Amino acid sequence: MEDLAAEAFGTAAGAELDTxxxxxxxxxxxxxxxxxxxxxxxxxxxxxxxxxxxxxxHLSRYRPVSHDRVGHQEAL
Incomplete structure (x- = not known):
């Protein structure tokens, strides 16, 4: 479930950045x-x-997969 949530965030945030x-x-x-x-x-x-x-x-503070995905998006 955590992987799916992190992937969904990455997709949504990536689409936003592209715009x-x-x-x-x-x-x-x-x-x-x-x-x-x-x-x-x-x-x-x-x-x-x-x-x-x-x-x-907020969730990335407690979930390693989310932490990595949020960190990647912030770096972009």
Whole structure:
């Protein structure tokens, strides 16, 4: 069950990052990229994933598989 939950988190968080973080970082400055990230992530569409990230971070303190997956997502 823990592996499944960690995989589900990784999939959801990865999809969010694909939407929020441009793969072509050559276009624009780091400040512009950060401003775009905040503008996109502050919308209601990301409230659920924000809650998921908070809960996953909390659970990762007690579950090794979740800890590894959350750590990987945070590094990205």
């Amino acid at each position: 929020l973080v441009p793969t072509d970082r050559a276009a624009g400055t780091p400040t512009e990229h950060l401003a775009c990230l905040f503008a996109l992530a502050m919308g209601a569409a990301y409230d659920d994933i924000s809650r998921l990230r908070i809960n996953a971070r």
